[in-house]
Structure formats: structure tokens, C-alpha cells
Amino acid sequence: MGKLTGKKLILLGERDGVPSPAMEACFAGSGAEVVFSATQCFV
Numbered sequence: 708m709g710k711l712t713g714k715k716l717i718l719l720g721e722r723d724g725v726p727s728p729a730m731e732a733c734f735a736g737s738g739a740e741v742v743f744s745a746t747q748c749f750v
Contacts, residue, residue, distance in 0.1 A: 712738035720746040 716739050720727030727744040734741065 709737055714739045715742045716740065717742060718744040720744070722746055722748040 711734070716734060718727045718730045718734075718741060720730055726746040728746070731741055731744055
């Protein structure tokens with residue numbers, strides 16, 4: 708059991724940095740639930 712098991716995540720990615728689908732892939736096996744994921748352009 709990891710520290711994120713049962714937790715809910717909100718992921719905000721950046722277009723020129725790390726996009727949210729990449730973050731979702733990293734957290735896929737952590738046991739956490741992604742409730743919101745978006746990639747934005749912060750200019």
C-alpha cells in the first residue's frame with residue numbers, strides 16, 4: 708500500500724512543460740483516483 712492509496716488527485720499540466728496525460732500515466736499504479744485532469748497554457 709502506497710501513500711496515495713485512496714486519495715483523490717487534481718492534476719494541472721502545462722502545454723510546454725509536463726502535460727496532464729503524462730502525469731496521469733505516472734499515477735496510474737499508485738492507487739489514487741484522478742478526479743480532474745487538464746492541460747493549460749500558462750503565458
